[in-house]
Amino acid sequence: xxxxxxxxxxxxxxxxxxxxxxxxxxxxxxxxxxxxxxxxxxxxxxxxxxxxxxxxxxxxxxxxxxxxxxxxxxxxxxxxxxxxxxxxxxxxxxxxxxxxxxxxxxxxxxxxxxxxxxxxxxxxxxxxxxxxxxxxxxxxxxxxxxxxxxxxxxxxxxxxxxxxxxxxxxxxxxxxxxxxxxxxxxxxxxxxxxxxxxxxxxxxxxxxxxxxxxxxxxxxxxxxxxxxxxxxxxxxxxxxxxxxxxxxxxxxxxxxxxxxxxxxxxxxxxxxxxxxxxxxxxxxxxxxxxxxxxxxxxxxxxxxxxxxxxxxxxxxxxxxxxxxxxxxxxxxxxxxxxxxxxxxxxxxxxxxxxxxxxxxxxxxxxxxxxxxxxxxxxxxxxxxxxxxxxx
Numbered sequence: 001x002x003x004x005x006x007x008x009x010x011x012x013x014x015x016x017x018x019x020x021x022x023x024x025x026x027x028x029x030x031x032x033x034x035x036x037x038x039x040x041x042x043x044x045x046x047x048x049x050x051x052x053x054x055x056x057x058x059x060x061x062x063x064x065x066x067x068x069x070x071x072x073x074x075x076x077x078x079x080x081x082x083x084x085x086x087x088x089x090x091x092x093x094x095x096x097x098x099x100x101x102x103x104x105x106x107x108x109x110x111x112x113x114x115x116x117x118x119x120x121x122x123x124x125x126x127x128x129x130x131x132x133x134x135x136x137x138x139x140x141x142x143x144x145x146x147x148x149x150x151x152x153x154x155x156x157x158x159x160x161x162x163x164x165x166x167x168x169x170x171x172x173x174x175x176x177x178x179x180x181x182x183x184x185x186x187x188x189x190x191x192x193x194x195x196x197x198x199x200x201x202x203x204x205x206x207x208x209x210x211x212x213x214x215x216x217x218x219x220x221x222x223x224x225x226x227x228x229x230x231x232x233x234x235x236x237x238x239x240x241x242x243x244x245x246x247x248x249x250x251x252x253x254x255x256x257x258x259x260x261x262x263x264x265x266x267x268x269x270x271x272x273x274x275x276x277x278x279x280x281x282x283x284x285x286x287x288x289x290x291x292x293x294x295x296x297x298x299x300x301x302x303x304x305x306x307x308x309x310x311x312x313x314x315x316x317x318x319x320x321x322x323x324x325x326x327x328x329x330x331x332x333x334x335x336x337x338x339x340x341x342x343x344x345x346x347x348x349x350x351x352x353x354x355x356x357x358x359x360x361x362x363x364x365x366x367x368x369x370x371x372x373x374x375x376x377x378x379x380x381x382x383x384x385x386x387x388x389x390x391x
Contacts, residue, residue: 033139154212157214166206260274261276280312287334
């Protein structure tokens with residue numbers, strides 16, 4: 001600051017002895033941001049009321065982040081051919097501000113060279129002068145935000161805590177930064193959706209834990225919630241930004257979600273009929289279920305297919321074993337993402353072999369009935385013949 005003050009004093013002194021006066025730079029827009037195109041005007045005045053000046057060359061030399069744009073025949077130079085005593089003229093330049101410029105005052109040098117024409121005894125006496133003046137233009141960076149959540153899926157019907165990473169990727173500081181999270185009918189934000197962060201400087205980041213809840217009936221997929229940010233910029237203006245956040249919902253299959261049970265055991269005389277059931281006690285599908293029974297080294301396999309939530313199915317197996325029978329049941333299945341799972345359960349049953357009973361073949365019963373009917377017919381006919389003879 002002291003150095004800048006000395007420079008100003010020096011050039012004020014030079015201006016006081018010079019015929020040329022360089023006014024303060026005028027520029028548009030009044031508040032300069034990174035990425036802007038800036039129109040710049042420099043007013044030059046001949047404040048020597050005795051002599052005129054000629055060949056006034058105004059040359060501008062910008063420093064980072066300013067870059068000259070071509071608006072004059074010679075880039076960065078403007079020429080005023082003549083200024084009478086007390087006369088002034090304005091030259092025009094155009095600058096571009098680098099998009100990544102941080103907030104700061106940046107230097108611009110304005111150099112003016114001219115010829116002062118003095119007349120003595122009808123003759124022109126030319127004195128050449130050069131004058132450089134230094135200006136500082138303020139550039140106000142603008143905050144911009146990048147939001148990320150940790151790669152964690154949430155499970156329906158369960159409160160989850162996710163970490164939200166807020167990073168100021170802009171060129172300016174954000175003051176009085178507020179964050180509002182807006183859920184939807186499937187995903188709720190718990191514990192308050194308004195968060196005050198305060199000041200977040202350019203390049204800094206802030207991590208916030210957020211409790212989130214997905215309704216039990218939600219399907220697997222990616223769901224968006226909105227994050228709205230409000231802040232005051234370094235230029236004193238109010239800003240806001242809305243950023244969608246993608247939340248991944250995954251219906252997890254729990255270890256005890258499939259339930260295997262012994263549904264029925266029936267002695268069929270020369271074999272045993274065993275019915276095994278499997279139930280889905282979770283909120284996600286069990287896909288491509290296959291059930292395998294192992295009895296004394298023999299495998300019996302049944303394909304069940306898909307089981308929706310709260311669904312069940314049974315399979316019937318005929319086992320030609322009796323006595324104490326250890327039954328090992330293994331079910332394999334997949335989730336929606338083709339991850340493989342399996343579950344095993346063992347049942348011990350005891351079935352006595354029934355005595356084999358002789359059963360009368362139904363055909364013999366039919367033949368017997370026919371024979372009896374035939375005999376009764378013969379007897380009845382014989383009696384009728386005897387009655388007829390007696391008559």
